[in-house]
Amino acid sequence: MRIIKKGVIINILGFLLIIESVFMLFSAGISLFYGEGDTKGLLLATLVTSVVGVSLFFLSRNTDKNISKREAYIIVSLVWVIFSFFGSLPFIFTGSIHNYTDAFFETISGFTTTGSSILNDIESLPHGILFWRSITQWMGGMGIIVLSIAILPILGIGGMQLFIAEVPGPSPDKLHPRIRETAIRLWGIYIGFTLVEAILLWIGGMTLFDAVCHSFTTMATGGYSTKQASIAYWDSSFIQYVIILFMFLAGTNFTLSYFGLHLRFKKILEDEEFRWYLGFVVLFSVLIAISLIIFQGEALGISIREALFQVVSIITTTGFITADYLSWTPFLTIIIFILMFFGGSTGSTGGGMKIMRIVIVIKNGYYELRRLVHPNAVIPLKFKHHVVSPQILSNILAFFSIYVLIFGVSVIIMSTMEPSLDTAFSSVATTLGNIGPGLGAVGPMDNFYNLPVFGKWFLSSLMLIGRLELFTVLILFTPSFWKR
């Protein structure tokens, strides 16, 4: 195996840091407009980030444009960590968050589109910082689109190559042009949806600022809000339905939205993952709505809206809140907890295990029973009308089992710090799945502020591992990855 090209890695990281600093500068502009005194801190963060970015970019050599898979793994993991490192500077320099652990937690929770927060008084923050906080998620979402649609399938991670044939763009044999083309097409949709949602939320009664921030964090399935009460702040069913719609779109494979915009609706309705995704949303919403009517005595309209909102918010791993689901009957709380493992569709900005993997794991269990009945018959598993190869199936089952194992070990680790079982369980589920709120002390009406320092760093690492589909990060810890 050949040497890792450090020059290329540094060069790309430098380039991306420059982009990050541009977004910081933009936040500084917003801050200047509102004139709230956070401008200086934001400009300082921009300066530091851009100087480091420019230095890395120009001092490194990038003569060889062809990066290999190994470099791709290193770059992907490093980008999220380094972005979070520099991204936390605005919080520190403006004095919005007082210690580095909290600032890093809040930032990586942004870039990984998780949305778990340590802030106790969000409304007290200046507009520039609130804007930066929202835009970390939007950038994270952009990164994830490229990652899940263009990079992970080529790296062969977790069955992501299953839908590669469906992705619009040039043939998948060359990494560079494919990333470029695919990114441009799908980012167009991402930006377009963000724009439309912002306008609708503005019409619905949000200020333009809140509308933009929330559409950023909706499309990223991030869930950061500019209000402590999240979406419950606006007592508007129009706003809630707009956000339900766009959370649902953000949790849908963006290539399907591409087909939708080209009026190829048949392709959407025939898509197996989409049908399951829609099916799960309807199933769990109906289940919760009926329970809310029977057990909580809620009205029909409110029940349907609250059920839909919470189910779509959790299954897409957004994490916006309109109701305190911890006050619901335990049965509903458990459903919310189980939903934390689902996640959005592949090729969406959603986290979690992803609908495709859940479905293939369920199908495989059923097929294994059929294989036992007919031990000599070859019964291949099909998904989206294609046979799932043994390699991909093995990778998906490994993904599922590693997810469960990491969950189990992490719960043990969190329980050393956290006395209540539901807090320990759900803090792991919600960060590993990049959702945001959990149960117990990290429930929808609380946040992660009171966790000990080690717990915050540990959960930060879970956000990263979950966001990068486990393998991308874990592979860096295998000796064979580093062997020549």
Added chain:
Amino acid sequence: MRIIKKGVIINILGFLLIIESVFMLFSAGISLFYGEGDTKGLLLATLVTSVVGVSLFFLSRNTDKNISKREAYIIVSLVWVIFSFFGSLPFIFTGSIHNYTDAFFETISGFTTTGSSILNDIESLPHGILFWRSITQWMGGMGIIVLSIAILPILGIGGMQLFIAEVPGPSPDKLHPRIRETAIRLWGIYIGFTLVEAILLWIGGMTLFDAVCHSFTTMATGGYSTKQASIAYWDSSFIQYVIILFMFLAGTNFTLSYFGLHLRFKKILEDEEFRWYLGFVVLFSVLIAISLIIFQGEALGISIREALFQVVSIITTTGFITADYLSWTPFLTIIIFILMFFGGSTGSTGGGMKIMRIVIVIKNGYYELRRLVHPNAVIPLKFKHHVVSPQILSNILAFFSIYVLIFGVSVIIMSTMEPSLDTAFSSVATTLGNIGPGLGAVGPMDNFYNLPVFGKWFLSSLMLIGRLELFTVLILFTPSFWKR
């Protein structure tokens, strides 16, 4: 596919019912000896069971001795259900348990060697019934030895065929002689261990009756006790260490004990599953012992013994209790909960997922990372120095994922009846894993009496599904199993 031979199935079930009635008669004898008034009820139950057994046996035709895999599936599932149906008659006829749901729950919890109880005042029961209750577990253990060592490997279930080459006995191509030979050899060990343990417990200070009952339920990894306080009743470290030893043996592959008795210790120490099993026991015991010393301020000796006892009791899925682990720090409670998924070794009487499967799932996760680094290399997974075939690996991964899926769905179902999260989670984990006690309202100092009727039937079915390694029961619900 050919027709299912109903005659053979009925014939075998009749034969087994006759055996069950013999054990009932034996319990009636014990009852007669103590002269406590439960003799009549036990004799009536014996009569009903034997009449049904004899009728089925003689009225059915069993001309064709070769049963196929399909008949084997049906027989195995039916045996446990029918044994539990008739096995609950002694509780009903003697008035020891007042409603049929509770009696069935107590009995299937016996035959599946689970040990979850609905009894609130065990000591008030007459000796004959206590003996019957213990012996249901011992019979269940006997059944499991045959099942896991002789039948399941041939059916190809959950990777059980992995250690078939290791099993002493004739070659595995013929079902009938193999079951016979293997059963006789390993039952010999089972009975021998039971005898030795009973003598040791008697020496340790138990009455002969208690000693026999507890050695029945230890070797079956069942966990029924004749005392409400379980093993904590005897304040004797000798008794506790004897039970630790025999729980450990019962959770060890019985073929290894066979080698041990033939002084082939090298074969035991080289056995990969045994090394992991021992490793897990040591690891978790040390972890818990240290925590007990630091956080609970316990003495060294007591900490080691309590840690060892609870770890061995839960990991082997026995479920005896000497300490209220719910009063420990949450961290330790979570470890106990996670241990509920481990289970004993393959070829033992322990339930759960089994050490072999846990290890292979972990290994496969790691190997998948290596496969990603070297996508073109063939990296086969080895266990016990043998390559695990793709079919077996697929079956084990399917087992793991089905176990997790059943767990998730069952927790949702239990949460409709059970307000506390830890009760919902642990009642499923402890019945599916055939352990016995759980957390919360079904913790070590409580029992399953207060659950609603539907909950008891639901958990009963989980005991059955878990005990029969999932597939054996689930396969009966696939349409292709019944198609000609």
